[in-house]
Amino acid sequence: MNTGAKPFTMHDVARLAGVSPMTVSRALNTPERVSPEMLARVREVVRRTNFVPNAMASGLRRARARLVAALLPTLVGPVFQEMVEALDRALHERGYQLMIGQSGYDATREEALLRGIIQRRPDGIILVGAMRSEEGRRALRASGIPVVEAWELTATPVDMLVGFSHAAIGASVVDYLHARGHRCIGMVSAGDQRALTRVNAFAERAQALGITAVAPAFTPAPSTMGAGRAGLAELLARSPQVTAVFCSSDMLALGASIEARERRLAVPKKLAIIGMGDQSVAADAAPPLTTVRIDGTRIGRIAAEMVVARADGQAPGQAVVDIGFSIVERAST
């Protein structure tokens, strides 16, 4: 431990190596511009002392933090995990560090977190979900930091955008179920903005096709298996005639599937179930669950590229990218 001692800096390394601080800086950042002897001396001292340069100082001087911040609604559940993993990997390859913050679906908290993030002057900010508060949008724009909103398509992005249309998903699922002969369908859904977009599109498309979409059962956050069970129970209590249910996540779908089984409601014969996310649980369930697949890895990679391109001063290839989605058919429908 080094507690209490005054911090060890490049000056100290320089002193011990018998060179100037500038040479230490170069040895660390551009070793090819330092003579082999000097380099060896510096490296030896760095190794011995475990010296690590202070990123606050270098960030201040360079006006680059080599840091990208991601703001997630939640870490719970595997929903965003694939994307975060890809984001992290892509940023690391390019020499950036990822800093993750979770807002917990809470507006006040999101506001505070956003301030904290902007304070650190990251080279980019990735928002999972659109920034809706006008306050937040202003703060982001004023900061001059490149922003990518991910996981959602909106008409008025703060800056860049990579996502997919939740409305299109709602409609497509209705089409899919309609094509399979279902005429009375329902939803078990979370209550966040993106889920609501799907709920509305679901109802509208059903009406357009002339089939019945019963009122959805809303589940509280987080979307657990238990919430899925309770959601299906509520839906069936109200509308026992439904023959198919679209759940807003695979975890809810798994819960619904278990609840159906407990009620001796054969899946898919008596009740078809479709989830969303294509998490591993969907494929592993019994029966395997039909689901809406989102390519989280692709979103993460593209978001990283967008942010890095901007941080390097280039304009991004495209400021808005729709990566679409697909329905993965399995035994539950």
Added chain:
Amino acid sequence: MNTGAKPFTMHDVARLAGVSPMTVSRALNTPERVSPEMLARVREVVRRTNFVPNAMASGLRRARARLVAALLPTLVGPVFQEMVEALDRALHERGYQLMIGQSGYDATREEALLRGIIQRRPDGIILVGAMRSEEGRRALRASGIPVVEAWELTATPVDMLVGFSHAAIGASVVDYLHARGHRCIGMVSAGDQRALTRVNAFAERAQALGITAVAPAFTPAPSTMGAGRAGLAELLARSPQVTAVFCSSDMLALGASIEARERRLAVPKKLAIIGMGDQSVAADAAPPLTTVRIDGTRIGRIAAEMVVARADGQAPGQAVVDIGFSIVERAST
């Protein structure tokens, strides 16, 4: 957007408000020491311009980043979520920001991440799981940054520690199953260090009690439901005589329970299943799963307190805290 424009600083705010930069700094940090008029003028400009102070500069000057870094093996799954949530909350209350990094159970990556973290000079570092590499331990100690290793008890902590004994869990589960009459038991387990500790203790205790612990089925990371199904299948293929299985996570246990059902193996009559973590899936499953409960919230809170106390220059109350565990009995055993 403000791209390209030179960054807006306190000096600019000061100029616009017609005061000195120092007054702006005080208005932001110690408003009670600024006259109401000045305060109003500064706040007005800050509001209008959306000014946010640069944390790299203030951190450099104060030699405090007001940042705590947490290093997790993974974000996947709900295992650490309760702890992270509590950690985040406790730190926020005390004016610190939490920065999360995931090492992905990969040593090289962990090394790089650790460097990146130390560079930013956080006021504390929380490690989930013990730091095993000697390199990493040295780097941590040399940094002088307070460190808390969490989720595990080890004989030689780098600094502070809050966790529970994985060996004690392995032994307790054997005792529990033994008391219920089981004489041939097995495990479906992940292969990480902590899981292995439980595996070994499980085998030892079984031997001490004179009952049979068959060789465990190891599952690949991440611990999904599918891995649990496959794990149980493998175990039963090798050792069909087992009457109870301890799974190293609730997700694995859920998978095992589904696999058992598919094989018409009644739970718990023919096969008892016990999970670990007490995630919501455990209670929501059918049948509800017996599990080992860890108080992640408590770990998170204590870790935050330890780190903050040290950052404030105090010695922590206790440098090592064992928070224990409990077995939650449900219908699967």
Added chain:
DNA sequence: TTGTATGCGTTATCAG
């Protein structure tokens, strides 16, 4: 209560 000078640790720039 407000302002001025100074330095935090690093690197861009320019001189040798």
Added chain:
DNA sequence: CTGATAACGCATACAA
């Protein structure tokens, strides 16, 4: 290739 100097944006110490 190496070193001296200054500056990044902010807050501590001190002066007015």
